[in-house]
Amino acid sequence: MSKKNKQSKSAKLEKAKASKTKPSKETEPRKPASATEETLISSKVVYQGPLFRVLHDKLLEPGGKPSERDVIRHNGSVVILAVDKSKSKKDPWIVMEHQYRHAAKQYLWELPAGKLDAGEEPLVGAKRELEEETGYRAKKWKPLVEYYGSPGFLGESMKVFLAEGLVAGDAHPEDDEDIEFRLVKLSDIVKMIEKGAIKDGKTLCSVLLYARRIGKKHKK
The missing domain is CATH 3.90.79.10 (Nucleoside Triphosphate Pyrophosphohydrolase)
Structure with missing residues (x-):
């Protein structure tokens, strides 16, 4: 095998190796939330009454798991x-x-x-x-x-x-x-x-x- 072909093959191997260790921006996982705190993405009031209100929340739970929750909020x-x-x-x-x-x-x-x-x-x-x-x-x-x-x-x-x-x-x-x-x-x-x-x-x-x-x- 010629020296030129050896260099070409080596470059291809290095490129393939790099593509495995560095995921593209489209597939890169979202940065996880804190292990003890959630990250609220959005919160929408779907019902408002005299005693409480109901919210539809989208969030990242502690650790980064995506979640959607319907929650009743109350003054206590x-x-x-x-x-x-x-x-x-x-x-x-x-x-x-x-x-x-x-x-x-x-x-x-x-x-x-x-x-x-x-x-x-x-x-x-x-x-x-x-x-x-x-x-x-x-x-x-x-x-x-x-x-x-x-x-x-x-x-x-x-x-x-x-x-x-x-x-x-x-x-x-x-x-x-x-x-x-x-x-x-x-x-x-x-x-x-x-x-x-x-x-x-x-x-x-x-x-x-x-x-x-x-x-x-x-x-x-």
Whole structure:
């Protein structure tokens, strides 16, 4: 083989090798998003209501995977575990509500709760909701837990507050609220949960966490 042919063949091999190691701009993969943060490409409001809005989002999930999601955005809600320890510290009484829920098509036993106004401080909202729905005010407040009820499509954060030192008053619920409330022993609520009589997520989460803490405290 001539020297000229050898050089030509060598050049072709180098060119083929380069084409394998350097993909063209059309086939080059998109730069991945952060391993811990998403990259929002677009967000469109497809429904706007008085309580929430529905968005259709296009994004890169953490790690770079493309995705499209329909998400309900909400200002957030507060839940109040209002406790009366005046008769027993080991088995206190809890303020419970009983009301009809159209989405569940049944009456549910629940803790007092409500939505936050835009920009409203959660503690301010919790105090307002407790007094509006039950008439009770509390002398002592502290955060208990925060959670997301259905994070697959619902962006509503629910902040639970423990309210102690209750002072009774007159309830003044909103026009569309028809709420019956009463004080129920913590032990009785736990029994209701075990029997499946309580199906409300915020009540299950909050009561069982509180019962666990009370149990640990009195074992010491």
